[in-house]
Amino acid sequence: MERYFQEEIECAPREKILAIQNEKLVAQVKHVWDNVPYYRQKMQEKNLTPEDIKSVDDLKKLPFLSKADLKEAYPYGLLACPLKDCVRIQSTSGTTGKRVVAFYTLKDIDIWEECCARAIVAAGGTNEDVCQVSYGYGLFTGGPGLNGGSHKVGCLTIPTSSGNTERQIMFIMDLSATILCCTPSYAAYIGETMKEMGLTPEQIPLKAGIFGAEAWSEEMRRDIEKTLGIKAYDIYGLTEISGPGVSFECSEQHGMHINEDHFLAEIIDPDTGEVLPEGTQGELVFTSLDKEAFPLLRYRTRDICTLTREKCSCGRTHVKMTKPKGRSDDMLIIRGVNVFPSQIETVLLKNGYAANYQIIVDRVNNTDTFDINVEMTPEMFTDNVAEVQNRKKVLESGLHSMLGIKAKVNLVAPKTITRSEGKAVRVIDKRKI
Numbered sequence: 001m002e003r004y005f006q007e008e009i010e011c012a013p014r015e016k017i018l019a020i021q022n023e024k025l026v027a028q029v030k031h032v033w034d035n036v037p038y039y040r041q042k043m044q045e046k047n048l049t050p051e052d053i054k055s056v057d058d059l060k061k062l063p064f065l066s067k068a069d070l071k072e073a074y075p076y077g078l079l080a081c082p083l084k085d086c087v088r089i090q091s092t093s094g095t096t097g098k099r100v101v102a103f104y105t106l107k108d109i110d111i112w113e114e115c116c117a118r119a120i121v122a123a124g125g126t127n128e129d130v131c132q133v134s135y136g137y138g139l140f141t142g143g144p145g146l147n148g149g150s151h152k153v154g155c156l157t158i159p160t161s162s163g164n165t166e167r168q169i170m171f172i173m174d175l176s177a178t179i180l181c182c183t184p185s186y187a188a189y190i191g192e193t194m195k196e197m198g199l200t201p202e203q204i205p206l207k208a209g210i211f212g213a214e215a216w217s218e219e220m221r222r223d224i225e226k227t228l229g230i231k232a233y234d235i236y237g238l239t240e241i242s243g244p245g246v247s248f249e250c251s252e253q254h255g256m257h258i259n260e261d262h263f264l265a266e267i268i269d270p271d272t273g274e275v276l277p278e279g280t281q282g283e284l285v286f287t288s289l290d291k292e293a294f295p296l297l298r299y300r301t302r303d304i305c306t307l308t309r310e311k312c313s314c315g316r317t318h319v320k321m322t323k324p325k326g327r328s329d330d331m332l333i334i335r336g337v338n339v340f341p342s343q344i345e346t347v348l349l350k351n352g353y354a355a356n357y358q359i360i361v362d363r364v365n366n367t368d369t370f371d372i373n374v375e376m377t378p379e380m381f382t383d384n385v386a387e388v389q390n391r392k393k394v395l396e397s398g399l400h401s402m403l404g405i406k407a408k409v410n411l412v413a414p415k416t417i418t419r420s421e422g423k424a425v426r427v428i429d430k431r432k433i
């Protein structure tokens with residue numbers, strides 16, 4: 001049996017998981033109260049002491065923590081152990097203002113890597129595999145997290161990091177990589193390049209991909225699976241809570257199991273903060289259960305998804321989250337309507353396009369303009385104006401029924417939209433609001 005299929009925990013009955021969570025939560029709250037004055041004050045403002053938190057049922061008494069709180073506490077305000085016990089920081093990919101800095105002790109890293117190892121095993125990985133990690137290495141958690149997980153599983157690890165696509169392909173082919181870890185947009189780009197090089201899925205040694213760090217649709221999954229001849233698994237996580245591996249897909253490829261022995265998940269109404277019943281869509285909130293350096297209680301992720309405890313055919317009992325639709329702060333409000341880039345992607349892929357698009361929003365005479373530049377595939381590319389016009393109409397109508405508002409589609413030539421080697425930049429919002 002694979003060491004990182006931790007059956008006794010991953011397939012434990014609900015009561016056992018709950019008992020672990022209750023015990024760990026009480027200890028985590030005490031740790032935070034004893035060591036983080038920022039939290040102690042927040043709890044005191046609500047007249048709470050650690051004695052008020054006896055089990056998971058009491059979680060709702062605790063205040064939420066937001067990204068703004070993290071920024072306010074930057075850099076050391078939420079550190080819960082002496083700096084001499086920390087061995088690493090990682091940081092978010094934020095582009096404006098101060099980034100979030102997360103601290104790790106050796107034990108924190110060990111647990112994080114173990115979570116990534118579980119994800120690799122769930123995707124079929126063993127110590128016979130060659131795992132190419134093409135997420136960025138450095139402050140971003142993608143590379144270091146999957147690298148550590150891959151070591152734990154015993155895979156031969158190829159730490160290519162992102163970029164230099166020709167070299168990525170050379171290593172995949174020459175070293176017979178069987179597992180590819182990168183963002184889904186980069187996987188699509190690698191696939192597209194391999195296809196152009198004349199490589200067929202049968203010639204590509206890969207068997208599985210572990211793709212996450214950004215929202216991607218089911219259609220995009222099928223597309224990547226077809227081009228690379230693999231099974232593509234989703235993986236989710238965020239720097240604040242450790243990094244990749246907070247949750248991961250199993251053989252069912254239908255929702256991601258949250259590592260519930262380490263992270264407690266809730267879904268709340270993003271407007272009122274009310275905890276929502278299972279199966280309802282809302283904002284995902286996490287509480288770490290055994291962090292030493294950077295424990296977070298009720299951290300609001302801004303990610304919109306649903307939790308479900310339906311029985312899973314893989315045998316794992318940990319709660320599953322659906323693919324996040326996107327972040328509530330990535331969600332565009334155009335002419336008053338909520339639009340997620342992933343909805344647009346679904347329509348494009350259904351109509352035979354690849355996920356190469358860019359959304360441009362502006363405001364002219366107090367009205368939002370909504371343009372989508374969509375790249376044609378080489379097969380569709382033509383100078384027949386009527387045909388292009390027809391394609392454009394079909395796409396505009398598909399988008400209209402998906403989104404409820406009209407967008408102007410501009411079909412552009414293949415390869416004219418910049419490819420991403422990490423998280424894709426899909427939206428240019430020029431509105432000054």
Ligand code: DLL
Binds near residue numbers: 239240
């Ligand atoms: O993106 C960690 C990660 C690395 C996850 C590699 C998976 C693979 P951050 O840069 O802090 O951390 O960004 C976290 O990315 O709140 C989500 O909005 C988004 N995100 C992460 N995974 C997924 C996913 C990493 N599978 C933010 N689907 C999160 C959709 C995702 N969105």
